[in-house]
Amino acid sequence: MSPPVVTTVAEVRAAVDAARADHLPVSLVPTMGALHEGHAALIRAGTGFVVVSIFVNPTQFGPKEDFAKYPRTLDADRAICAAAGASLIFAPSVDEMYPSNSFTSVEVGTLGDLLCGASRPGHFRGVCTVVLKLFNIVGPDTAHFGAKDYQQARIIGQMVRDLNVPVEVRVEPTVREPDGLALSSRNRYLNAPERAAAPAIYRALQAAHMRAHAGEVDAARLESALHAELSAIPGARVDYARVVDAYTLQPLARLDRPAVAAVAVFVGTTRLIDNVTI
């Protein structure tokens, strides 16, 4: 059965109150819709009353980014939510989330200025602001995010800790196509040659992972090999390719602590991100 779709904060709160009265735990899966198997895995990871939010959040897009053309596929999303066991879909309008007299936002700090934050100024301010609002609207016990957006999950975990938000953040593994390409709502922008080239992103990340396991400890050397492999992908332009401290996201000299290799690559005009932990 397809879960009900509600569009107002008051309706979500009433539905969550009813679930709480039934002694159900509450989970939240924040998404921008155009759902795929990666989102479905997050929904399945939820327990009790699972709320899926579908909101293309304007405040996390830059002025030259794809906010207007971001795919909006509510009917297909409902079917995926139903199959994955979601209890409620919250699909608010922009006005419901950001009434005209909204002023406040979340100041992310340095974690938000690195990697994707360097290429997308203000992106994580928008992400954290909307996610904190969703936490306050739904009041979930657990909230589920994907490892594909490593920096996002790291920043949200830090926000929850820094601002004492009473929610447990859980991070689920990246779901991939059989050829290794990380599932993404933006993959549908790729034309056939771009789609054929895109799995090389994950192959380059796996090669970095293997080099580290084979004994490479110099992060700069690992980074330059990764950059070179990504640059060789036909039609690709590397936005960044970094090997950083998994916790601080700062550059590393030696691989003497948990690290993450994180990349953003334009394939044609489509910006794809991926990462592996090392």
Ligand code: AMP
């Ligand atoms: P999005 O709708 O793309 O903003 O993503 C919503 C949530 O789904 C985020 O927590 C993402 O990290 C997660 N997600 C997106 N793609 C994947 C994937 N391939 N595997 C696992 N989680 C994903």
